[in-house]
Each structure stands twice: as structure tokens, then as C-alpha cells.
Amino acid sequence: TWGYGNDNGPATWVKSFPVAAGTRQSPIDIVPTAAKCDTKLTENPLTVNYSPEPAMELCNPGLSVKANIKSKSVIKGGPLEGEYKLEQFHLHWGSADKQGSEHTLNGKMFPAELHLVHYNATKYSSFGEAVDKPDGLAVFGIFLKISDKPHQGLKSLTDVLSEVQYKDKSINIKQEYNPVCLLPDNINKYWTYLGSLTTPPLCESVTWIVFEEPIEVSEDQMKAFRALCCGECGSAPIVDNYRPPLPLGNRQLRASFQ
Numbered sequence: 303t304w305g306y307g308n309d310n311g312p313a314t315w316v317k318s319f320p321v322a323a324g325t326r327q328s329p330i331d332i333v334p335t336a337a338k339c340d341t342k343l344t345e346n347p348l349t350v351n352y353s354p355e356p357a358m359e360l361c362n363p364g365l366s367v368k369a370n371i372k373s374k375s376v377i378k379g380g381p382l383e384g385e386y387k388l389e390q391f392h393l394h395w396g397s398a399d400k401q402g403s404e405h406t407l408n409g410k411m412f413p414a415e416l417h418l419v420h421y422n423a424t425k426y427s428s429f430g431e432a433v434d435k436p437d438g439l440a441v442f443g444i445f446l447k448i449s450d451k452p453h454q455g456l457k458s459l460t461d462v463l464s465e466v467q468y469k470d471k472s473i474n475i476k477q478e479y480n481p482v483c484l485l486p487d488n489i490n491k492y493w494t495y496l497g498s499l500t501t502p503p504l505c506e507s508v509t510w511i512v513f514e515e516p517i518e519v520s521e522d523q524m525k526a527f528r529a530l531c532c533g534e535c536g537s538a539p540i541v542d543n544y545r546p547p548l549p550l551g552n553r554q555l556r557a558s559f560q
């Protein structure tokens with residue numbers, strides 16, 4: 303099956319998933335000077351209405367770490383038509399701080415990138431129905447950068463990652479958890495473009511919203527992600543689970559700010 307190794311990594315995915323060679327693939331390199339500031343985005347601010355998740359499920363599907371959301375947490379506005387409901391969030395990270403993010407900023411990689419995955423609940427009745435529709439999904443991309451202080455919101459998760467170290471392990475976070483704690487302070491400054499899932503099946507169904515402001519995490523928190531395993535005890539660590547950027551082609555990258 304697909305992965306991030308030499309024999310099954312991003313360059314091989316097109317064999318089983320021809321859309322990998324499509325015209326609206328993700329991630330991309332974000333070049334702020336090439337983005338068009340669109341006042342329609344500022345006039346219609348992005349609104350986030352997240353709710354606390356009691357007993358949030360955290361799992362290790364083998365190539366990342368993922369939290370599944372059951373409560374009604376929704377977003378709308380900005381580039382979105384209708385209301386999009388949070389389905390899950392997960393991350394991509396590197397084996398070292400010099401790499402790990404999927405989107406890049408003027409060619410620069412961040413140590414990690416957090417994805418909050420939403421589906422168009424106005425038009426579709428489930429994530430599964432929305433996942434392959436051109437207006438089906440909206441994903442928040444949030445860059446992580448290293449600081450000397452841990453990220454408090456992520457700490458509830460990084461402190462228990464050892465309990466989902468191996469593939470198919472899952473736990474419930476006892477303390478109720480509101481994913482709003484994962485967002486940067488300023489969500490009014492973002493870039494948006496039409497793209498895809500960054501892993502197979504690579505569906506071209508995502509309106510990407512990538513925030514300018516990173517969230518700050520500690521080196522110890524990065525080490526906790528890098529200690530997760532792809533399989534059972536003794537299997538390789540989950541690291542470098544990122545797809546490198548694809549050409550923007552003739553897509554328009556829009557900015558919500560000057």
C-alpha cells in the first residue's frame with residue numbers, strides 16, 4: 303500500500319491514483335507576492351464555531367495521528383459557501399525541524415503542519431459523500447514552528463501520544479477538548495486555493511485555507527510525534543509523512559489580507 307518510503311512514496315502514487323497528475327493537486331508552495339488580495343474574503347469573514355468534544359477519540363492509523371470529532375463544530379464564510387462541519391484533525395511532520403510541512407512558504411518548510419478537515423454539511427449528508435465532490439471539503443492548514451514553550455492546546459494530546467504509539471491503537475481524551483485551542487490567534491490572515499487531499503485517494507475536493515500565523519510547539523512535543531510508530535512494537539517511526547508541493551498551474555491563490 304501507499305506510504306512515504308522509496309518504493310511507495312508520493313512519486314509512485316500516480317500508478318494507483320491517476321488524479322495525482324491532476325490540475326488541482328495539493329500541497330503547493332505559497333508565494334505571498336503571487337497571491338491576489340480578494341476583498342470578498344475580508345468582507346465575508348471566516349467564522350469558526352467549534353464546540354467542546356467530550357471524550358475525544360485519538361488514534362494512530364499508521365501514517366499520522368488523528369482525532370475524530372463527533373460534536374457539532376462548524377465553519378463558514380471566507381471562501382466557503384454554506385456550512386462545513388469538522389470531521390477530524392491530524393498532522394504531518396518531519397524527522398528533523400528543517401522539514402515536515404506539506405505547504406511551503408516561499409519554498410520554506412515548517413517542522414510540521416496541522417490539518418483540520420471539514421465537509422460541506424449544507425450540501426452533503428456525510429464526510430464520505432462529500433469527500434469526492436469539488437465543493438465537498440474545506441481543510442485548515444496551520445504551520446507549526448518551534449518555540450521554547452509547549453503549545454498548551456496540543457499538550458493534552460502530546461502528553462498521551464505514548465498510549466497510541468502503535469498502529470490501530472486509540473484512546474479517549476478524558477478531559478473535554480475544544481479544537482478551537484489549536485487555531486492561531488489571528489484567523490483573519492490566510493491564503494486560499496482549490497486543491498486536493500494530500501494523501502491517496504487525492505480527491506480534488508478541498509478548498510484549502512492556510513493561515514499565515516503559525517502555532518508554536520516545543521521540541522519535546524515534536525519528539526513525541528516522532529516517537530509514534532507506523533506499525534507494531536519495533537516498527538519504523540512515523541516521520542516525514544508529507545507530500546512535497548505540486549505546481550499551482552493556472553489556479554488563483556487568493557489572500558484575505560494585503
Ligand SMILES: NS(=O)(=O)c1ccc(B(O)O)cc1
Nearest residue numbers: 417419441498499500501503
Ligand atoms: N492530508 S489531508 O487533510 O489532505 C486529508 C484529509 C482526509 C483524507 B481522507 O479521509 O482519506 C486524506 C487526506
Ligand SMILES: [Zn+2]
Nearest residue numbers: 392394417500
Ligand atoms: Zn493532512
